[in-house]
Amino acid sequence: MDDAKGEAAGAGARPADALIAALIGGVFLALYVSTLAPDLALGGGDGHELTVVAATLGLAHPTGYPLYTWIGHLFTTLPIGTVAYRTNLMSATLGAGAVAMLYLIARKIRLPPVSAAYAAVTFGISTTFWSQAVITEVYAPNAFMVSLTLWLLLRWAAAVGSSEAAGVADRRFLGFALAYGLSLGSHMSNLGFAPAYAMFVLVCEWRILMRPVVVLLGLAAFLLGVAQFAWLPLRMEVLDIFPNPHPGTLDALLDYTVRAFSNLRFSFPLAALPGRMAVYQGMLEDNFTKVGLGLGLLGMWTLLHRDVRRFWLLAGMYGVHVGFFSQLFVPDPDVFFIASNLVFALFVGLGIDAVRAATARLVTLGPPSGVGLARAVSLAVVLLLYVPLAGAARESLRDNDRSKDTAYGDFYRNVFDVLPRGSVLVPKGRGAFASAVTYWRRINGVRPDLVVLTDRGATAPPTAPMFVAHIRTPLGVHLPTARLAPVLRAAGADLVLYRIEPGGRSPEDGPPSGGVERDLGVATLVHVDVVVSRRRRPARVHLRALWRRGDDVPQPVIATRVDDETIETHVLGDGLPPPATDARGTPIGAEVVEDYDVVVPSTLPSGSHALMLGTVDLGSSGVKLRWVEVGSVVIE
Amino acid sequence: MTPAVVLRVLRLVGAVVLLGFMGLLVPSWVGTYRDRLEISGVITSYEDGAVVLSGEGGERYTVFVSSETIIRDGLVPAPLSALRPGRAAAVFGATARAGRTITARAIQVWG
Numbered sequence: 001m002d003d004a005k006g007e008a009a010g011a012g013a014r015p016a017d018a019l020i021a022a023l024i025g026g027v028f029l030a031l032y033v034s035t036l037a038p039d040l041a042l043g044g045g046d047g048h049e050l051t052v053v054a055a056t057l058g059l060a061h062p063t064g065y066p067l068y069t070w071i072g073h074l075f076t077t078l079p080i081g082t083v084a085y086r087t088n089l090m091s092a093t094l095g096a097g098a099v100a101m102l103y104l105i106a107r108k109i110r111l112p113p114v115s116a117a118y119a120a121v122t123f124g125i126s127t128t129f130w131s132q133a134v135i136t137e138v139y140a141p142n143a144f145m146v147s148l149t150l151w152l153l154l155r156w157a158a159a160v161g162s163s164e165a166a167g168v169a170d171r172r173f174l175g176f177a178l179a180y181g182l183s184l185g186s187h188m189s190n191l192g193f194a195p196a197y198a199m200f201v202l203v204c205e206w207r208i209l210m211r212p213v214v215v216l217l218g219l220a221a222f223l224l225g226v227a228q229f230a231w232l233p234l235r236m237e238v239l240d241i242f243p244n245p246h247p248g249t250l251d252a253l254l255d256y257t258v259r260a261f262s263n264l265r266f267s268f269p270l271a272a273l274p275g276r277m278a279v280y281q282g283m284l285e286d287n288f289t290k291v292g293l294g295l296g297l298l299g300m301w302t303l304l305h306r307d308v309r310r311f312w313l314l315a316g317m318y319g320v321h322v323g324f325f326s327q328l329f330v331p332d333p334d335v336f337f338i339a340s341n342l343v344f345a346l347f348v349g350l351g352i353d354a355v356r357a358a359t360a361r362l363v364t365l366g367p368p369s370g371v372g373l374a375r376a377v378s379l380a381v382v383l384l385l386y387v388p389l390a391g392a393a394r395e396s397l398r399d400n401d402r403s404k405d406t407a408y409g410d411f412y413r414n415v416f417d418v419l420p421r422g423s424v425l426v427p428k429g430r431g432a433f434a435s436a437v438t439y440w441r442r443i444n445g446v447r448p449d450l451v452v453l454t455d456r457g458a459t460a461p462p463t464a465p466m467f468v469a470h471i472r473t474p475l476g477v478h479l480p481t482a483r484l485a486p487v488l489r490a491a492g493a494d495l496v497l498y499r500i501e502p503g504g505r506s507p508e509d510g511p512p513s514g515g516v517e518r519d520l521g522v523a524t525l526v527h528v529d530v531v532v533s534r535r536r537r538p539a540r541v542h543l544r545a546l547w548r549r550g551d552d553v554p555q556p557v558i559a560t561r562v563d564d565e566t567i568e569t570h571v572l573g574d575g576l577p578p579p580a581t582d583a584r585g586t587p588i589g590a591e592v593v594e595d596y597d598v599v600v601p602s603t604l605p606s607g608s609h610a611l612m613l614g615t616v617d618l619g620s621s622g623v624k625l626r627w628v629e630v631g632s633v634v635i636e
Numbered sequence: 637m638t639p640a641v642v643l644r645v646l647r648l649v650g651a652v653v654l655l656g657f658m659g660l661l662v663p664s665w666v667g668t669y670r671d672r673l674e675i676s677g678v679i680t681s682y683e684d685g686a687v688v689l690s691g692e693g694g695e696r697y698t699v700f701v702s703s704e705t706i707i708r709d710g711l712v713p714a715p716l717s718a719l720r721p722g723r724a725a726a727v728f729g730a731t732a733r734a735g736r737t738i739t740a741r742a743i744q745v746w747g
Binding site: 280 | 639642643646647650651653654657658660661662706708722742744
């Protein structure tokens with residue numbers, strides 16, 4: 001067993017490590033940039049807000065994220081792409097930085113380069129982390145801050161156990177404390193690492209308690225980092241887009257930061273623990289595969305055996321994070337485990353190294369063939385274990401390539417194209433989740449004539465036409481005095497522009513004239529008229545279709561396709577008043593006229609493309625899609 | 637207590653903690669809880685204490701709602717009436733597989 005405080009001979013950091021780390025970081029930066037979302041990403045509600053906040057140096061949703069805002073602001077000044085692309089680029093850059101730092105951390109826990117690189121690569125290609133490294137979000141930058149903090153702490157420990165001057169260790173300690181305080185500005189959950197950090201400091205150098213000046217200076221450095229949160233009350237009036245009480249008093253500031261989302265914490269009873277762990281295990285397996293999971297568990301035992309101090313540092317960080325977030329009630333739990341995944345990747349690297357060491361020992365048990373053969377065989381085994389990573393990387397690439405994610409840009413360019421002058425626009429939700437509209441108007445300066453109801457002090461003129469952007473009307477829910485008529489649809493069911501029609505009147509125009517009469521299972525397309533209403537990218541097609549519901553299914557779903565790409569789906573009769581739809585959807589046999597524009601993705605190449613309408617049957621025997629070609633779209 | 641003893645105790649406690657962690661994790665790893673436990677989709681009906689959910693890929697789930705099921709509308713605790721057709725829902729903490737009846741520990745609805 002090796003419980004040396006400093007780095008053991010033969011496995012410490014070498015100058016070549018910086019080069020290898022830079023190489024790993026460069027490769028992952030290229031990977032993330034090549035799959036980066038070019039604009040506001042689909043489904044990235046918080047990300048849209050964070051882009052606006054970074055660009056305007058405003059106030060982000062709780063817990064405020066001052067450090068994130070400041071670094072994000074620097075990225076928004078880069079002369080490249082859209083503003084949203086620049087904050088996406090921040091995730092890619094700091095995400096790649098986290099992967100490179102992970103290699104250096106692995107070297108600090110005495111892994112040889114081949115195992116340390118394995119830990120870094122397995123984390124870099126893990127699907128949840130990759131998904132966050134290509135959009136604007138806090139998780140990839142936070143992974144960088146967590147890895148930087150951990151690396152600084154391990155550097156301090158290395159200095160404590162070495163012959164370096166005491167001043168070196170003290171300076172490293174202060175650097176660690178400052179970085180830790182700053183890291184709370186990329187995610188407040190890093191506060192949970194405090195017990196593990198404190199324990200590690202004490203088991204490495206308990207005599208630090210005898211040096212109150214160093215302890216007090218360390219505390220001061222930490223508080224200097226925490227002082228960033230003074231930003232929140234200072235900037236709360238600048239651009240507050242989150243509907244929270246302003247953090248203008250100490251109590252409100254605590255509510256905004258350390259007490260934020262307390263209603264979501266520890267939401268599950270103790271009896272649910274096995275189930276919650278099963279949820280966690282599933283996510284772990286998604287990111288590291290079954291083999292990686294096994295290697296990680298082996299790595300935990302390996303570290304406990306090799307270095308109990310570093311075991312408790314990593315296990316403490318890991319345990320607190322997993323324990324806390326597996327009890328958090330959120331619809332997107334996986335991203336919260338990214339910091340613990342980072343630690344788990346180190347355990348995977350340790351597991352790989354245990355396999356390497358065991359192989360080397362087995363070889364030396366045989367004929368006296370020498371150390372060279374043992375090293376060669378064990379290295380070959382580790383390199384063999386790299387092979388499955390290629391498959392995992394391919395899957396992750398397939399799932400996380402956002403380079404063609406133009407849905408938001410395409411949708412809003414068309415929204416601002418079709419809205420009449422002086423219209424009132426109601427964005428989806430409030431605050432952070434309405435930030436796509438805020439982004440287009442405040443950052444890109446589009447359509448200042450519109451009245452956006454989530455703007456502070458905005459009021460709707462009584463006669464102005466009103467629209468609702470980006471919302472799905474619940475089936476069977478009808479406003480008593482108005483209806484939401486779909487005007488524009490794009491990218492799945494979530495990007496829809498509705499016109500609010502007072503009185504709930506039905507369309508006055510007659511049915512479409514283009515005869516089709518094609519039975520598509522759950523519905524029959526009777527007539528359809530198709531007109532290309534915008535030819536330049538992102539193009540738009542006007543559809544006016546008469547459908548007849550044909551089968552006893554809960555909800556016939558209508559879809560639009562261009563060539564092989566499904567560009568929009570919606571429930572038949574969405575937004576139409578009774579009798580076209582009622583609480584159970586469109587009645588069997590009823591005829592429904594749908595009239596709306598559909599946005600064609602700007603990623604389609606120039607030329608002519610087949611436009612198809614179809615149905616999605618969600619029957620018990622599986623999903624059935626049926627299509628009929630209704631025209632063509634020529635993209636300029 | 638000498639540093640060596642402290643480290644020995646830490647190693648012993650570490651072994652116990654690791655065994656406990658593996659006791660929680662390994663059963664699901666080898667298959668006891670093999671199914672994915674969190675699903676989401678659109679509510680297509682709610683009758684007799686069961687929600688029928690249509691998943692993103694069109695798969696259908698029947699989710700049993702008991703008196704102990706936590707229901708939230710967005711982030712706010714909500715009554716059973718929040719489980720209306722057409723609303724998006726995420727089901728937490730239940731063994732789930734398409735086509736099977738499952739029990740929900742918690743359901744969050746929105747939209």
